[in-house]
Amino acid sequence: MLDISSRERVHVETLPTTQNDMGVCDAFEQFAPAGKPDAMNAPHPPKVAGIDSTVPAPAHTVAPVATGTSPAAPANPQNTPGVLLQDRLAGWVSDLTTLHELTEHLARTSSLDEALRELLRAGAALVGARRGLVVLEPADGRGPDTTIGLGLARADLGHIETIPRSAVPYGRILDGLPGADDGIAVPDLLAENGLDPRHREVAARLGYAASYTLPLAPETAAGTDAPQTAEAARRLGAAVWLYDEPAEPSERQRHLVGLYARYAAEHLARLLELERTRASMATMSEELLPSRLPRIPGVQLAARHRASPDGGGDWYDALPLPDATLGLAVGSVTGAGPSAVAAMGRLRASLRAYAVLEGEDPVAVLSDLELLLRLTEPARSATALFGYCEPALRRVTLAGAGHSPPLLLGERRTEFVETSVSAPLGMLACWEAPSVEVHAEPGETVLLYTDGLLHHTGDPTDRAFARLHAAAAGVPQALRRDPGAIADHILRTVLPEGAQTTDATEDVVLLAARFE
Secondary structure (H helix, E strand, O other): OOOOOOOOOOOOOOOOOHHHHHOOOHHHHHHOOOOOOOOOOOOOHHHOOOOOOOOOOOOOOOOOOOOOOOOOOOOOHHHOHHHHHHHHHHHHHHHHHHHHHHHHHHHOOOOHHHHHHHHHHHHHHHHOOOEEEEEEOOOOOOOOOEEEEEOOOHHHHHHHHOOOHHHOHHHHHHOOOOOOOOOEEEOOHHHOOOOOHHHHHHHHHHOOOEEEEEEEOOOOOOHHHOOHHHHHHOOOEEEEEEEOOOOOOOHHHHHHHHHHHHHHHHHHHHHHHHHHHHHHHHHHHHHOOOOOOOOEOOEEEEEEEEOOOOOEEEEEEEEEEOOOEEEEEEEEEEEEOHHHHHHHHHHHHHHHHHHHHHOOOHHHHHHHHHHHHHHHOOOOOEEEEEEEEEHHHOEEEEEEEOOOOOEEEOOOOEEEOOOOOOOOEOOOOOOOOOOEEEEOOOOOEEEEEOOHHHHOOOOOHHHHHHHHHHHHHOOOHHHOOOHHHHHHHHHHHHOOOOOOOOOOOOOEEEEEEEEO
């Protein structure tokens, strides 16, 4: 049990059921003096009726007065019922404060990986261990499956995973074997009869001599009396804490870590569903985008897409057209989530059809797309940029609707393409804007991108554009022959935390076309 001052203030509404589980009011019945109670100090019996009195007392609580004490023995002020009651209540307040602080830390975690690491850290403090691991393996088989360690390197986790599953306590829990719901303590691992040889070897290599394992399972709707099969079906995984010397948690420590694990399992279940939803959104978004880019003589293509956790509506496309020409497009639909992703898929499919029919006139393509958007999805707007690319002439005819200008980069110049200012699709009764032509030199690259790349910088618009320009101008000469390497360099340079955008609210799309 952590040593936290009993004078710290505890919020009464936090963990409301924990007080009953811990038997906070049990001390009133045990230490209430016989006879007429003092008017100021006597407890009020009706308020403590029905509380479970079997919960162990805090470890630092003074033992109760022996019943066989002689009346003639001198009274010890430290053993009076009032002092004993005060000490026991101080212990419970300390425990509640500890749980309150640890659960607050856990509640602040917003990702599954972060929550698992916080669970290991807090559990190690509660049971007095230094190392541990958590094995996430949901019983429904939908994943994700992962193992995270505390004080254990990746190689150490690899050694532990070589132990036969049936020879480790967490394997019994994950397999749903009976008798593991209350935790499994192995106080002296090397003294266990029938210990698996591989388990003995790994324990000696890593230097742990005891363990304590708890299942991670949210409570079922029916509570703790639900059938065991229902509880096993909701099991998320198991947490293991390792001791350097033979040891096991006390009864009080088990009770505290059990309360914490129950709360942690509920929090992990919520984060797990969120993680699955995000993975599904990313998969659906990727499936709606081109699985591969076309190969057209005279031009090299590369694309990068970083989906936001909520699922954004950014897209890109590269469509082969007649006479060895190419249609290039990037765009973004307003909103986020499944509806935005679905709208993006419909808009991209429509743009492909219009590009086949009127690809030589990018303005006509976007005009048709604007009319379709206004008729079929009046509540949405979108930005788009479409270019009719002629690789043999190294020429791109561009039309944009509320979109950021392309970037042209080469050995002699790095500049934004001057495009006309226009409104996004769906904003005006009739959209139209003039097109522009871009003539590239051999070895130059035209970079199309969505606004998410600028918004991810967190800078004002002018500074974001300057940051993008500087990143493009700073591409090393060794990378300029590969459009994919150019896109990766710009992502690493422009985004504050590199190319990863897991905490962002918008997609990022880059489409690079390098002319030979």
